[in-house]
Amino acid sequence: MKLSKFFIAVTATTTLSAIGLVGCQTTSAPAADMVMRNGYVYTVDGKNSVQQAIAVTGGKIVYVGSDEGAKAYVGEQTKLVDLAGRMLMPGFVDAHMHPGDGGRALQLCNLNYEKMTRAKLQSSIQACLDASKDKEPNAWLEVGSWDRIGMASLDADPDKSILDALNTKRPIQVRSTDFHTVLTNSRGLQVAGISKATADPVGGKFARDSAGNPTGIAEDSAAEAIATVVPPVTDAEKLTQTRLALDAMRQQGITSFFDALSSPENGKAFTSLQQSGELTARPLLSIKLDPAEAAKDPVKTVAAARALANTYDQGELKVAPGVSMRHVKLFMDGIINAPADTGALLTPYLKNAGSEAAPKWLPGSNLGELYFPAKVLDPLLVEVVKAGFDPHLHATGERAVRESLDGIEYARKQLPGNAFRPAIAHAETVATADYARFKQLDTTATMSHQWAQQAPFSVDGTNNELGPDRFARMEPSGSITNAGGRVAYGSDWPVDPLDEMLALKIGVTRSGDPTNPHSYGPDLAGKINSDPGMSRAAVLRSITMNSAEQLRLDAQLGSIEVNKIADLIVLNKNFMTVPEDELARNQVLMTVVGGQVVFAKDQFSNLAPAPLATAAK
Secondary structure (H helix, E strand, O other), rough: OOOOOOOOOOOOOOOOOOEOOOOOOOOOOOOOOOEEEOOEOOOOOOOOOOOOOEEEEOOOEEEOOOOHHHHOOOOOOOEEEEEOOOOOEEOOOEEEEHHHHHHHHHOOOOOOOOOOOOHHHHHHOOOOOOOOHHHHHOOEEEEEEOHHHHHHHHHHOOOOOHOOOOOOOOOEEEOOOOOEEEEEHHHHHHHHHOOOOOOOOOEEEEEEOOOOOOOEEEHHHHHHHHHOOOOHHHOHHHHHHHHHHHHHHHHOOOEEEEEOOOOHHHHHHHHHHOOOOOOOOOEOOOOOOOHHHHHHHHHHHHHHHHHHHHHHOOOOOOOOOOOOEEEEEEEEOOOOOOOOOOOOOOOEEEEEEOOOOOOOOOOOOOOOOOOHHHHHHHHHHHHHHHHEEEEEEEEHHHHHHHHHHHHHHHHHHHHOOOOOEEEEEEEEOOHHOOOOOOHHOOEEEOOOHHHHHOHHHHHHHHHHHHHHHHHHOOOOOHHHOOOEEEEEEOOOOOOOOHHHHHHHHHHHHHHOOOOOOOOHHHHHOOOOOOOOOHHHHHHHOOHHHHHHOOOOOOOOOOOOOOOHHHHHHHHOOOOOOOOOOHHOOEEEEEEEEEEEEEOOOOOHHHHOOOHHHHHHH
């Protein structure tokens, strides 16, 4: 495997506060490549022990302990890094994100997650059209980071007429922040060949008016039916977007990540960057399985996934980052948020039988959507596991979570002794009887902690439609943890802005930070509900060892222990000791992958590799 150009030893500098060379080795221990000392070394080992120093050789940790003990590893060529009391911890392992979409979103017409009226939506998109008039009349305009849920609560859910009124002939695709909904105009429907006669696909639906005509709103796989006719980016554009994603991750301290909805294009891009020496984090890519294909022939469906994985998977983990493709992704349902209401529930969503001024919320008939019923899921999971994959199941509603757990239980009974590692992503609503089943079935709950705050997507309609009992149990990371379950963290970026420290703060406090632009201000600064938060130690474990365990990295990553790969980060503030309201007001000062610095700033900026020097400032 070709080593990255970022995996070249950093030239020694004269900034002694961060790095120095020491002239002698005090004992017979082999000299290390790097010694990092005088820090708060939070190890995330079995005891969450705190040490002062570490030594790294060949990209692996060879010593963890006191400053005094580290002296034995200092030789003439050892790089000596003074942490100056900063917190050193394992690098973040983001267990559920969409880096391809994240990098692409950085280049799209961007609505910036803003809660806006339909009029503001129109003006924002028109500005993008006006800035790209050379694309008329046929090039698609792609619009990202649309807060559909916030708009529905502020104004009204839009339809194609909002886009048809714009000064353009171009087809338009507006993607919601949750990535489950697309809004398109009449031209977009025409180009996609969608009409009144078009049947809803398995795993999705087109919204329709009273006459049965598509309104321009498409949910889940119906949204993909529109997205697939948008011309793909070129290989060069894809590489640029992937570089942008990796740069964003370096600055966030992400050293490994799970691409929860990958593609051959993503596999090709990450492989290309690995071969050119530009891969600065460890990508683990998943393959989406289609429910219609799985229902017809689960064996053929899994065989196709195996062939794709064999194309890109680079084998066992090494010190320098490589590409892994050993997971499959199943969308069990949609989303529980209003107005989509496609997450699968055990009892119906509530509907307002009164007025806006005098609401009367009563059970309706909608139970949401279940895309993999048991008769499809059970044999499919058996084939998935037999093929050597670990299944990753998207499930937001309590019925989808239960069906996922039932399917995992079935697979474990059919394949006794097979130590596959399933994960259920999101688990936003879970029946209390199912909390303990995560531990019983050795299944990771992969949670997005930032969702456990008051936000337009949770308190502007969703709370009423879920009902008080369900909403009181929404985002049950603490309850699953307290029941002995393993909770991992996944940002789901770009569904939300990439802000790992904010998410970790919310995991502890279950409330946002009114000073953070990625939170929702003082009016929504209270706790989302009374469900318990996680301890600081537990929330840090969720983004390190627990995520590593979900992804089969735990033997080599996820904690600071001897013989593990040196994937490390340095924080500006000590997460374990700062006041609760400051937990999100933190930043990564240095990111180390395989023993090599890939990002550094402030007092450590002299350690940054030359290609990153500008980004680090």
